[in-house]
Amino acid sequence: MMTSTPQSTETTKPTLAVWKFASCDGCQLTLLDCEDHLLDVIGRIDIAYFPEASSAMVAGPYDVSLVEGSITTLSDAERIAEIRRQSKVLITIGACATAGGIQALRNGRDISEFVGIVYAHPEFISTLDTSTPIADHVEVDFELRGCPIDPGQLIETIAAHLAGRPARIPTTSVCVECKARANPCIMVAAGTPCLGPVTMGGCGALCPAYGRGCYGCFGPMEQPNTASLVRWFGQLGLGDREIARAFRSFNGWAEPFRAAADSIETNGIGS
Amino acid sequence: MTARAGTRTIDVDGLSELVDHLWALGYEVWGPRLDNGVIAPGVLRSVRDLPLGWTDEQEPGHYRTRSRDDGARFGYAVGPRSYKELLHPARQQVWTMTRDDAGELTVAMAEPEPVRRAFFGVRPCELAAIAKQDRVLTEGPHADPVYSANRADVLIVAVDCGDPAATCFCPSLATGPRSGPGHDLAVTELAGPDPSGRDSHYVVRVGSPRGQAVLDAVPSRPTQPNELAAADVVVTTASEAMTRSLDTDHIAELVYNHLTGPQWNEVAERCLACGNCTLVCPTCFCTNLVDVTDLTGHETTRWRVWDTCFSTEFSHLGPGPIRASTASRYRQWFSHKLAGWIDQFDESGCVGCGRCITWCPVGIDITAELAVMRAAEGAER
Incomplete structure (x- = not known):
């Protein structure tokens, strides 16, 4: 549409905007990867603002905003506040937006030292000391986990919104998905450390299906018992440092994983 | 012979x-x-x-x-x-x-x-x-x-x-x-x-x-x-x-007499509530119904999927989960398997296959937990 008037095309269709903050774009790409469903999405929704996909940029307000990425600069903190004002429903997508992402490893460290090492001209860099999830800055209506998010869960979230029902996103462990696809447990059967028993499902137990321990991409499950898993990792022969590092990854700033890693680094893995 | x-x-x-x-x-x-x-x-x-x-x-x-x-x-x-x-x-x-x-x-x-x-x-x-x-x-x-x-x-x-x-x-x-x-x-x-x-x-x-x-x-x-x-x-x-055993003598009575006590919290310190025990159990039968609507709004499919009593959603009633703690959820599984099943079906829900022991990622042992209960009973007498 060659107009910038919001919702001027088909007024019955809700408008969707997709926003990027500090992130790798992978979660936005997941929307484009929903190939089988993409035409259905466009049939039901006006994509009003999605620079990754279209140069057409319709001004707000928007019915639904999908927000990728974490807040790492002052200007981003201001931008997300404006996006919140322009959005009826704000859904965060991915580990960066929901937990601060891998870049939250800088939190609690000396940011000026990092900037000095990484950039040839540190004086050009204006950044916050922390990488924080969107929900630390504005009210979030729904969080979709994952690094990256799962296409099926994204479609479910959009379909649920269109149907006016809650999205069905299970908060149980990766183990539930592992057993449903008849994977043998790699921790029990091979001694491979796996974060699956404390990580929320959503990936379909992708890594364990290929013999790799879960990396925790979907963040902490409901009521995760990290202390018990940490003790078991110790019995499998892992050292404090390895275990702490396992928790400090994409969702390392999510409170239960952060607390687990902090506790190991302060007190060791315990008995 | x-x-x-x-x-x-x-x-x-x-x-x-x-x-x-x-x-x-x-x-x-x-x-x-x-x-x-x-x-x-x-x-x-x-x-x-x-x-x-x-x-x-x-x-x-x-x-x-x-x-x-x-x-x-x-x-x-x-x-x-x-x-x-x-x-x-x-x-x-x-x-x-x-x-x-x-x-x-x-x-x-x-x-x-x-x-x-x-x-x-x-x-x-x-x-x-x-x-x-x-x-x-x-x-x-x-x-x-x-x-x-x-x-x-x-x-x-x-x-x-x-x-x-x-x-x-x-x-x-x-x-x-x-x-x-x-x-x-x-x-x-x-x-x-x-x-x-x-x-x-x-x-x-x-x-x-x-x-x-x-x-x-x-x-x-x-x-x-x-x-x-x-x-x-x-x-x-x-x-x-076989070195493990489960003493089934008056087992339902034993379990029902021990629905409170420190044992459940002690297990919950180890239990991951991951659901593995229920998923490998050859008698666990609980399912959930999941409706999947498509984007066009023209088609809905209802699926039946394995569920686990270790999830909070499993016991979600109006105000929230009635078994909000891991301790209460382990107790639910354990007491249904070994006691409630007898009330419902005149037999134990356990067959002694040991899957829940082997495939618990942190090795929680149903026979050991029952033995703890037996010992508590002994101490009470």
Whole structure:
């Protein structure tokens, strides 16, 4: 549409905007990867603002905003506040937006030292000391986990919104998905450390299906018992440092994983 | 030892012909195979697919396959998977509802496809587990159509246990190591080579006319008294080898008398609430219903999926989960399995297979937890 008037095309269709903050774009790409469903999405929704996909940029307000990425600069903190004002429903997508992402490893460290090492001209860099999830800055209506998010869960979230029902996103462990696809447990059967028993499902137990321990991409499950898993990792022969590092990854700033890693680094893995 | 009329002995060729004959009769034959580091049910094209030369080693939270050098084809205990995944699948379509342009709704019920399957090498504990699920899912006023369809034409060749795992405790539940009722044929493996160098042979008991007809179609001979004695030794040795046990004396009363106390919080310090115990349990049957709407708003599909009482959603009522703590959820699983099931179905929900012990990622042991309760009872007296 060659107009910038919001919702001027088909007024019955809700408008969707997709926003990027500090992130790798992978979660936005997941929307484009929903190939089988993409035409259905466009049939039901006006994509009003999605620079990754279209140069057409319709001004707000928007019915639904999908927000990728974490807040790492002052200007981003201001931008997300404006996006919140322009959005009826704000859904965060991915580990960066929901937990601060891998870049939250800088939190609690000396940011000026990092900037000095990484950039040839540190004086050009204006950044916050922390990488924080969107929900630390504005009210979030729904969080979709994952690094990256799962296409099926994204479609479910959009379909649920269109149907006016809650999205069905299970908060149980990766183990539930592992057993449903008849994977043998790699921790029990091979001694491979796996974060699956404390990580929320959503990936379909992708890594364990290929013999790799879960990396925790979907963040902490409901009521995760990290202390018990940490003790078991110790019995499998892992050292404090390895275990702490396992928790400090994409969702390392999510409170239960952060607390687990902090506790190991302060007190060791315990008995 | 009494003479057992109709008991026959077959050799490895006979076993091979038995599998081939089942295929010829139109059965899709499933049996234990070495698959992805575990021994688990898979499609058994021929007797060569059996895990000859393999055994397993199991401890709480620990499972490994190991090679063995005799001629045993059934020299291992149960793995993580069971025939539950075929009879009561993890994910099953229930219905699809469509809305046409006029707004008219049409519901199409999923019609379960009848399948003819033979389960070859079913362990006594699994036989008992199938019987328990039969009771729950096919008896009473609301027979489960999916389970019933999957179960209707299943032929079962059971195999007695000769090499139980350290996590096994079937004698406590009287489900093994000798196969009980429910089989069409039951086999005891006499693993070769014996001192005279003879290869493995198999003592076969008949459990049904259908089983008899299958056995009649393969070469066999009357079982010799020494073979019957050897078959008895296999199961008595297996029984004596099992070190774990579950004291079932007045067990429901014991559990109900200990629904409070420090034990549950102590378990919850270790329990991950991951749900693995319920998912590997061959009798756990709970499911959830999930509706998936499509983006066009014209089609909704209802799926039935395995659920676990270890999730908070499982007990979610109006105000929230009524079993909000891991302690309450472990207690729910434990007390239903060992006590509530008896009230509902006049038998235990446990078959003593040990899967929940081996496949708990942190090795929580149901027999040890019951022993803690027994000790508490002793201290109270």
